[in-house]
Amino acid sequence: xxxxxxxxTGRWRRLPGLDAILVLLGFAVFGLIVFATQNRVVGWEPxxxxxxxxxxxxxxxxxxxIIAHATPANAFVGYAEASIDENGEKQYDYFDRxxxxxxxxxxxxxxxxxxxSTQIYLAKQAMNGVFLLTVIVAYLLVRKLTxxxxxxxxxxxxxxxxxxxxxxxxxxHYDQPALLGILILIYAIALAKIDNRRRVVYGAALxxxxxxxxxxxxxxxxxxxxxxxxxxxxMRDLSWSQRWVQFVRLDAVRAFLxxxxxxxxxxxxxxxxxxxRRGVPFxxxxxxxxAINRLAxxxxxxxxxxxILNWRTFLLDQVIRVVRWSFPVWEYEGSAALSAAxxxxxxxxxxxxxxxxxxxxxxxxxILAGSGVVWLFAMRNLSAFHDYTAMYYLGIPLAFYSAVAxxxxxxxxxxxxxxxxxxxxxxxxxxxxxxxxxxLGQPFNTYTHDFMRMAExxxxxxxxxxxxxGVPYAPYAFGFYLPGDFQASGPATSYVISRRRGRLxxxxxxxxxxxxxxxx
Numbered sequence: 001x002x003x004x005x006x007x008x009t010g011r012w013r014r015l016p017g018l019d020a021i022l023v024l025l026g027f028a029v030f031g032l033i034v035f036a037t038q039n040r041v042v043g044w045e046p047x048x049x050x051x052x053x054x055x056x057x058x059x060x061x062x063x064x065x066i067i068a069h070a071t072p073a074n075a076f077v078g079y080a081e082a083s084i085d086e087n088g089e090k091q092y093d094y095f096d097r098x099x100x101x102x103x104x105x106x107x108x109x110x111x112x113x114x115x116x117s118t119q120i121y122l123a124k125q126a127m128n129g130v131f132l133l134t135v136i137v138a139y140l141l142v143r144k145l146t147x148x149x150x151x152x153x154x155x156x157x158x159x160x161x162x163x164x165x166x167x168x169x170x171x172x173h174y175d176q177p178a179l180l181g182i183l184i185l186i187y188a189i190a191l192a193k194i195d196n197r198r199r200v201v202y203g204a205a206l207x208x209x210x211x212x213x214x215x216x217x218x219x220x221x222x223x224x225x226x227x228x229x230x231x232x233x234x235m236r237d238l239s240w241s242q243r244w245v246q247f248v249r250l251d252a253v254r255a256f257l258x259x260x261x262x263x264x265x266x267x268x269x270x271x272x273x274x275x276x277r278r279g280v281p282f283x284x285x286x287x288x289x290x291a292i293n294r295l296a297x298x299x300x301x302x303x304x305x306x307x308i309l310n311w312r313t314f315l316l317d318q319v320i321r322v323v324r325w326s327f328p329v330w331e332y333e334g335s336a337a338l339s340a341a342x343x344x345x346x347x348x349x350x351x352x353x354x355x356x357x358x359x360x361x362x363x364x365x366x367i368l369a370g371s372g373v374v375w376l377f378a379m380r381n382l383s384a385f386h387d388y389t390a391m392y393y394l395g396i397p398l399a400f401y402s403a404v405a406x407x408x409x410x411x412x413x414x415x416x417x418x419x420x421x422x423x424x425x426x427x428x429x430x431x432x433x434x435x436x437x438x439x440l441g442q443p444f445n446t447y448t449h450d451f452m453r454m455a456e457x458x459x460x461x462x463x464x465x466x467x468x469x470g471v472p473y474a475p476y477a478f479g480f481y482l483p484g485d486f487q488a489s490g491p492a493t494s495y496v497i498s499r500r501r502g503r504l505x506x507x508x509x510x511x512x513x514x515x516x517x518x519x520x
Contacts, residue, residue, distance in 0.1 A: 019149035019412075026153050026419055027136065033427050034128050038170060039437040042117040043444025044474035055388055057444070057473040060172040064123060065479030066096050067110065067172075070103035077273040078103055081479035084464055084486040093479075094274040097287040098174050099210045099266040106172075116452050116481060117445075124170040130177050131169050135160050137183040138394075141368070142402050144190045145361055150415040151405040157422040159397040161328040164321075166433045168388045177212030179391050184208055185220050186368055186395070193360035198251050205259040215263055216392060219375035221256040223367050228252045294382045301381070308384050318376065318383075319343050321390040326397035328425050330432065346400040353403035365402075368395040447471045450512040451481035457508045457517065458495070464488040469499040469515060495519055 044057030062080055070078035077100060079092040096103065109126055110119045135156050143152035160166075168176075188204030191197040208217035228250050232243045247253060267287070274285045282288060293301040302309060316336040323339045324332045326346070334342070347369070354365045372392040376383040383389040410418070461484025471477040478487060496504060496518045504518035 022416065022419070023139070023149055023153045026157075026423065027139075029423060030135070030157065030426070031132050033423075033430060034132055034169075035125060037427075037430055037434050038121075038125055038128060039434045039441070040121065041437050041441030041445065042120040042448045043441050043446070044471060044477060045437060045441030045444060046473050054473045055386060056168065056171050057441070058475070059388075060123075061471070061474035061477040061480055062095070063172045063174065064110075064120070065476040065483075067103045067106045067123075068480050068483040070096075070100060070107045074277075075273045076100040076104050077270050078107075079274075079277070079479070080476045082484075082486050084488050086488075086490055086492055090486065092274075092277055093476075094278065094286045095290070096270055096274075097267065097290065098213055098215075098270070099263075100270070101210050102174060102177050102212045116455065117448050120448065123172045127170050127172055127176060130180055131160075134176070134180045134183060137180065137187055138398055141183060141187045141190060142398060144187065144194060145357075145364060145368075146402055146406050148405065150412070150419055151408070152402075154415070154418045154422040155398065155401040155405050157419075157426050158328070158401050159326075159394060161422070161426045161429050162325045162397075163328065163330050163429050163433055164324045164387075165391060165394075166430055167436070168391070169433075170437075171388065173388070174212035175216075175389060175391060178208075178214050178216045179394065181208030181211035181214050182217050182220055182371070182392070183394075185217050186364065186371070189220075189224060189367060190361075190364045192251060193364055201251055201255045202258060205255040206262050209259050209263045209266070215267075216375050217259065218256070218263070219378065219392075220367060220371040221252065221259055223371045223374055224252040224363075225250070225256050227363050227366055294379060296381050305381075305384075309380060314380055314384050316340075318390075321387060322346075322393050322396055325390045325393055326400070328429050330429070343396075346396060349403045350396075350399045353406060354399075365399050369399040371395060444472065446513045447474075447477070447515060448481070450509065450515045451477075453509045453512055454497070454515075454517040455482060458482070458485070461485055463495060464493045465495045465497060466490070466493040466520075467497045468503070469497065471515075491520070493520060 044061050047054040047056060065080040066078035068078065069080075070076050077094075077096050079094045079096070081093050083091045083093075085091075106123065106126060110122060113119050113122055138159060139152050139156040142155045143149060146152055146155075185201070185204045185208040188201045192201050205217070205221065208214055208220070229247060232238075232247055235243060238246070271282055271285050271287045274280075274287060275282050278285070292298045296302055296309075307313065319339040320332075320334065320336060322343050323329075323334060350365065350369050354362045357365065372395050375392050376389060379389075383392075461482075463482075463485045465478075465482070465485055465487060466489050467478060467487050478485075495508075497515055498504075498518065499515055501507065501516055503516065504520065506519040507516055508519055509517045
């Protein structure tokens, strides 16, 4: 169909073809904004304020160190850094509990460039690519739920315009690909419930588990299973055995079991590689020990952080995060009471809208809005300490903005204006965040350039290096900068890294600015 104006009324006819073209143009502009405005910071920056413990640089450097070692020689399970003692015994610092596919893919991409600074920039652009794909899938999901094209674009862009979300857009980490996988999975569920395309959920379940911290998709599947099981409980005319038979035949249950099996296989593989490489039992691997802490199975860990982990503090903090990550408001500092009222209003609007939908769409909206809450509350010992995990609440603003958009009856030109407004708001917030990144991170670029000169003069991987002074906000940066080398101490080491220019006579990097490499 083609677009045209009704000359008798002066109104645009609502034609899907034109809407689709406008959305394609919108995404072209959106993608250009995302990639073209990316800052050139190649250091490890601190956080945006005192409310979060400098995660951007810390997490990015840690993830890149793991990625740098995700090689065939390491069975694709990367470690963050390695050390060697005076007896030649090697120790490896592992923390890779995620399916290897993201790390291996990123390693392959970064291997295309040899300069460390270019690799960091390329990694950030890769995360921008993941971000863009996430927005596209969010748009497809909202369009499937609402049937509106232009409105769905505006909803998707608005949901991703929070400055708190945008601050972490280019952070190299495993949660953003996991979020992409979650939205793909929810979209697949929408296809199954609305279009009866049931088989697609099985492939989506496998894919979602495979992307980054893909275990987060279990919350989506668990929520789906619960919503599908509730009607069975109300079927009084069926025996419990009949209900059980129907329960195990549910696509939700089968997809969940498939995802659990695949995730367990991936986790077992990583754990086995770490246990073998470190020569320790499974229970002593970093993967198992971290799981014990994050799943609240360690009384010592729980007691040590009781001030942060108690439910009252956690709940108040979470409602503030939901508001911060839902609206394009700069430096939101609203009280917990105000935030709780805003979140309650959002959920009331979503519930009111969902009640008007047919059962399939209503279930998808419930999964979209609720699965992030299930995941972050179940992983309280993780989410309480990491503000960026609030990205898993994205389903709440998506559902809220969808509810609002669905109730609006605007002509085409008005929706075009809303689309343009959403792009303007996103662009403004993105530019502000890029400027903030530059101001915070530019002073730390020197460390990357210093290590680039070190890498040029070192004979190759396998060197023992004493690191007297490290990189601020990036304790694992050494593993990314010099993969395959070992940290060591004592006179037997071949090299020393220090911030003191006169530390040893044999200075190998006289042009460095912050950290210097010496041959012992």
